[in-house]
Amino acid sequence: MDKKGKLQEGYVRPEDSSFSKGTNRIVTGAFLLMSFVVFLPILLVFIVSFSSEQSVTAVGYSFFPQSLSTEAYRYLFRSGSYITRAFFNSLFITAAGTLLGLALMCPMAYALSRREFRYGKQLLVFLMIPMLFSGGLVSSYMVNTQILHLKNDYLSLILPGLCSTWYILILRNYFRTAVPESLTEAAKLDGCRHLQIFGYVVLPVAKPAVMTVMIFQMFAYWNSWYPSLLYLDSNHTELYPLQYVLVNMERSIEAITKDAQYMSGMQAVNPPSMTIRMAMVVVVILPVMVLFPFFRKFLKTGMTVGAVKG
16 A cells, blocks of 8 residues: 555455455354353243243253243242342352452462562462462361361352452563553653552453453353352351352252241242253253353453553
């Protein structure tokens, strides 16, 4: 292209070539096919959750049920505060664990990313040792229950997964490579301390990495049920998160019936065993499906923002 903005002779735009157009069609078709394959099971779960138990028994799981019904959802929320409390327990554990985890991991990653930090390499090796060589389930359980006394409370569901070495490494590498040193140097010349540089300079520039780690941490807490199995007794059902209720129901549909009778004084009923499982799955994945589009743009990597004022 010359100085006047005209295309030089013989120049071909990438989008004008037949190879580029054909490649775009193939890639677009492949992604559409993958999206369709991923979406089908979710659609089937949603349809089955609104199918009648008789229809599922007669024709099985089908995209075209014989009859529709909201019996599964009515039974789910008929159990009173048990299911509702489990849902809000999951929300609280997810929000608290995500915010506390970011409050600890982001400053640690910033400190490790500073080249002038004297013991940065030693601390980094110290953090990577438990990531590569775990002490195992028994040792972690003994430390959490006998030394830290994490048992039958919300802290026992939040603290074991609060920080991740892998997330710290992601943030540390992003702080070091994507945040221009000229920004931090300019802030130092203006008299900013490290805490001010971290809060007013580094975090706004590194928002894509922070939001990505936040999404991963949030999904990990939302889908977590194993800590409930380890640290909650059967006498503390008021602390059960929704995912643990789902696991118990998958093992035995009679368990949720007994819990519903105990929590809300219901009469014995025969639950819609097959459709209620799908209804529980919908309840679990619905918040994730609603929130994910708002955070999707932060999953894109390689974003660099900011500049130094002259």
